[in-house]
Amino acid sequence: xxxxxxxxxxxxxxxxxxxxxxxxxxxxxxxxxxxxxxxxxxxxxxxxxxxxxxxxxxxxxxxxxxxxxxxxxxxxxxxxxxxxxxxxxxxxxxxxxxxxxxxxxxxxxxxxxxxxxxxxxxxxxxxxxxxxxxxxxxxxxxxxxxxxxxxxxxxxxxxxxxxxxxxxxxxxxxxxxxxxxxxxxxxxxxxxxxxxxxxxxxxxxxxxxxxxxxxxxxxxxxxxxxxxxxxxxxxxxxxxxxxxxxxxxxxxxxxxxxxxxxxxxxxxxxxxxxxxxxxxxxxxxxxxx
Amino acid sequence: xxxxxxxxxxxxxxxxxxxxxxxxxxxxxxxxxxxxxxxxxxxxxxxxxxxxxxxxxxxxxxxxxxxxxxxxxxxxxxxxxxxxxxxxxxxxxxxxxxxxxxxxxxxxxxxxxxxxxxxxxxxxxxxxxxxxxxxxxxxxxxxxxxxxxxxxxxxxxxxxxxxxxxxxxxxxxxxxxxxxxxxxxxxxxxxxxxxxxxxxxxxxxxxxxxxxxxxxxxxxxxxxxxxxxxxxxxxxxxxxxxxxxxxxxxxxx
Numbered sequence: 295x296x297x298x299x300x301x302x303x304x305x306x307x308x309x310x311x312x313x314x315x316x317x318x319x320x321x322x323x324x325x326x327x328x329x330x331x332x333x334x335x336x337x338x339x340x341x342x343x344x345x346x347x348x349x350x351x352x353x354x355x356x357x358x359x360x361x362x363x364x365x366x367x368x369x370x371x372x373x374x375x376x377x378x379x380x381x382x383x384x385x386x387x388x389x390x391x392x393x394x395x396x397x398x399x400x401x402x403x404x405x406x407x408x409x410x411x412x413x414x415x416x417x418x419x420x421x422x423x424x425x426x427x428x429x430x431x432x433x434x435x436x437x438x439x440x441x442x443x444x445x446x447x448x449x450x451x452x453x454x455x456x457x458x459x460x461x462x463x464x465x466x467x468x469x470x471x472x473x474x475x476x477x478x479x480x481x482x483x484x485x486x487x488x489x490x491x492x493x494x495x496x497x498x499x500x501x502x503x504x505x506x507x508x509x510x511x512x513x514x515x516x517x518x519x520x521x522x523x524x525x526x527x528x529x530x531x532x533x534x535x536x537x538x539x540x541x542x543x544x545x546x547x548x549x550x551x552x553x554x555x556x557x558x559x560x561x562x563x564x565x566x567x568x569x570x571x572x573x574x575x576x577x578x579x580x581x582x583x
Numbered sequence: 584x585x586x587x588x589x590x591x592x593x594x595x596x597x598x599x600x601x602x603x604x605x606x607x608x609x610x611x612x613x614x615x616x617x618x619x620x621x622x623x624x625x626x627x628x629x630x631x632x633x634x635x636x637x638x639x640x641x642x643x644x645x646x647x648x649x650x651x652x653x654x655x656x657x658x659x660x661x662x663x664x665x666x667x668x669x670x671x672x673x674x675x676x677x678x679x680x681x682x683x684x685x686x687x688x689x690x691x692x693x694x695x696x697x698x699x700x701x702x703x704x705x706x707x708x709x710x711x712x713x714x715x716x717x718x719x720x721x722x723x724x725x726x727x728x729x730x731x732x733x734x735x736x737x738x739x740x741x742x743x744x745x746x747x748x749x750x751x752x753x754x755x756x757x758x759x760x761x762x763x764x765x766x767x768x769x770x771x772x773x774x775x776x777x778x779x780x781x782x783x784x785x786x787x788x789x790x791x792x793x794x795x796x797x798x799x800x801x802x803x804x805x806x807x808x809x810x811x812x813x814x815x816x817x818x819x820x821x822x823x824x825x826x827x828x829x830x831x832x833x834x835x836x
Contacts, residue, residue, distance in 0.1 A: 394643075464680040468742070471638060472693035472749060473670035482696065483682055 334559045341556025354545045355518065360557055365522055366435075366530035367504055367564070370514060373439025373526075374446050374503040379496055381443075382450030386492075389451070390458040391480055410448035415508035417445045422512035436526040438514020445509055446499040453495025457488040490579045494572045501568035505561060507534040517543075533561040589614040589753055589783040590635060590672075595649035597630055597807075599642065604630050606808045607649075612753070617775060617784045619798035619815070621791055623835065627807040628787045632755050635785065636672040637665050653753070670697060673751035677758040679738035681730035681745070686713075686722050689730045689741055693749035708748055715781075716744035717774050736767025743774065747782075754778065756786040760793065772797050791831055795819050803827050 349359035385406075393399045421441030431437040461484050469479040515535035523530050540554045541547060590612040597605035605627050612618050620628040630639065637658060639645045650657045658668050670693070681689050690709040699705055709726075713719040718740040722733070730741055739759060746754060756775070760768040775784055775797050788794050794801050795815060802812035803822075811818065811827045822828045829835055 462680075464676065464678065465682060467638065467641070467676065468680045468682065468745075469692070469696075470641065471636065471669055471674040471676075472696065472745065473666050473668075474692075474696040475666055478696045482692070487683055 331562065334555055334562060338552060338555030338557075338559040341552040342559065346556060347560070350522075351518070355540065356546055356550050356553075360531075360533070360536060360553075360560065362519055362522055362531040363533045363536045363557065364560065366515065366532040367534070367561070369435050369523065369530060370438050370442055370510060370532060371500050371504040373435060374442035375496055375500050377440055377443030378446040378450045378499060382447050383454045383492060385447075385451050386454035386458055387480060387485070390455050391476070391484070406448050406451055409444075410452075412445075413508075414445065414506055417441055417509040418512045420444075421509055426513055432527060433512075433514060433516065433529050434527045435514055435523060435530055438510045438530075438532075439526075441509045441513045442503045442506060445506065446503050449499040449502060450492075450495055453498065454488070454492045457491025457495065458484060460491060461487045490575070494576045494579075497568055497572035497575070501565045501572075504568070505534055505565050507538055511535060511538075533557055533564070537561070586613040586616065588612070589616075589653075590785075591650075591652045592631075592634075593650040593652070595631075595634065595647065595651060597627075597634060597639070597648075598646045600644040604807050605634075606806075608809045610802060610809055610812050612783060612785055613800070614752075614783050615779055615781075616799040617779050617786060617797055618800045618802065619794035620785070620787045620802050620804060621789070621794050621830075622804035622810075623830070624789070625806075626804040628804050629757055630807075631804070632757055632785065632787050633674075635753070635755055636669050636674055638669075638674065640665065670749050671751050672753045672755060673746035673749065674755045675739070675742050675746050675757070675759050678762050679735060679742050681733070681738050681741050683729070683731060685727045686730050686733070686741060687726045690745050690748050693745060697749060709744075712744040712748040713741075715747050715778065716740045717770065717777075718744055734767075736763050736770060739763060739767070739771060740774065743771075743778075747778075751782065753783045753785065756784065758787055758789060761789065768793075791819075803830060805830070 346359045347364065348361050350362050351360065352358035389399070389402065393402070418441065421437055421444075425431050425437035425440050426433055429437075431440075465483050465487065466479055469483050470476070474482070510532055514530055515532040516529040517531075517539055519529055519531055537554055537557050540550045540557070588611055591610070593609050595605055595608045596603065608627075608631060620631060622628050633639045634647055634651055635658075639647065647659055649659075651659055653668070653672065656663070682692065684692070687709055690712050691705050694705050694708060710719060710723075713722065713726075718737060721737060722741075725732075730738065733741060739762075743754075743759075760771045763771065772793065775786065778784060779799075786794075786798065788797075798815050800812065801815045801818045803810045803818070803826075805826060811822060811824050813823070818827065819831055822831065
């Protein structure tokens with residue numbers, strides 16, 4: 295009867311220790327986020343007000359609000375997704391549904407992986423040289439959005455491919471067996487089934503694009519604009535760049551500290567809201583499906 | 584047999600890469616008859632079935648040599664449009680695989696991809712197909728609900744209705760009841776008997792008793808070769824070859 299007693303002595307202790315370590319890692323994870331958020335809230339909440347969120351900066355940016363930065367970040371992120379989503383999803387469809395295994399496919403995948411590893415400041419210089427100068431877009435929302443779009447592309451392709459792979463092959467078989475072409479199968483069955491996963495990936499890509507500083511530094515964001523943008527060829531202010539500017543080159547760095555933290559708080563709330571939205575949406579889908 | 588011919592296979596050899604899966608198979612399928620393909624696991628019966636509507640084309644290293652004929656036309660001829668072929672030769676798979684759409688959309692799918700746009704026509708055809716699959720009474724009040732809310736047996740009948748909606752000439756069934764409980768299995772077997780009046784049915788089954796119950800002609804396969812094909816009653820009571828007898832009496836399999 296001794297065999298039924300279960301884990302005893304050393305084995306049980308080892309298990310407890312290991313689980314304890316895993317729990318500790320998870321706690322460290324959560325704690326890191328909590329510390330960052332706490333820091334920002336404590337130092338920045340005083341700056342948050344209705345004025346802060348809806349008015350442009352005044353007095354050489356030592357007072358006023360960050361409305362143009364919010365507008366700029368929103369425009370850039372949306373622009374980036376608008377460019378990256380169609381191209382990314384189309385690439386993912388090609389890679390997953392049409393491409394034959396072989397040398398070309400391996401090369402394309404290598405390219406995408408390397409694109410994902412390019413440092414963001416290099417993207418910024420690329421955007422400057424290619425979009426701003428060569429294609430003569432000037433420092434503009436367009437150039438910035440395109441640069442951010444290229445940066446977000448590997449993220450979109452990755453999550454779109456994962457979403458497509460998750461669609462069971464049995465659906466494809468059933469569709470083809472009824473006399474549908476490959477494209478009809480993709481358009482009517484595979485893509486609709488993969489859409490939730492693609493959408494989640496898009497939101498995550500969006501939140502990533504919203505927080506990037508280096509790519510927009512040379513291509514779209516400027517120190518100060520007197521008014522809100524009226525066309526895609528305008529320069530704009532942006533949240534991450536605004537933090538950088540106030541903290542390093544502003545008129546009175548110490549006095550504007552609360553504004554810096556306030557801006558950082560707005561940015562992180564924006565990013566976290568997007569990520570949370572994506573997580574909640576995905577959880578709802580998993581429960582339904 | 585002086586019944587009209589529906590499909591025929593002549594000297595078919597099939598390869599998965601280097602593996603020789605089907606050896607020189609020749610047989611005939613008669614219209615409005617149920618033909619059962621039986622044999623132990625790995626004998627090639629599913630491979631053969633999937634040759635009949637060229638679903639094996641989806642496998643990259645698969646290769647067919649020989650002739651498979653529908654109405655005296657070799658379906659492996661390069662000029663043949665696979666998409667049209669699959670409308671005329673439909674398939675029901677082993678595990679029910681309805682699309683994550685409504686019941687209506689599932690049955691209408693085949694019609695829509697083949698270019699039908701007439702809403703009234705589609706609605707009528709959907710109803711008729713569900714009636715033919717003995718499912719209409721059970722789902723007529725929830726036809727716009729998700730197909731995934733149906734039970735396993737209902738889902739399989741839905742897949743049958745979906746295949747019937749495009750009015751194929753031949754319906755291929757790959758172990759259609761193996762994933763279902765006995766009651767659902769019985770319903771499917773009754774359905775097959777009703778359907779043969781309008782369609783030619785070729786069914787793969789690993790269940791010998793099912794083959795005996797359901798089919799008019801049975802073909803026994805072993806290791807990729809057609810061993811014996813005959814009228815079902817004859818095959819099961821007076822098989823010509825020793826190996827056939829060994830299989831149906833359960834000496835191996």
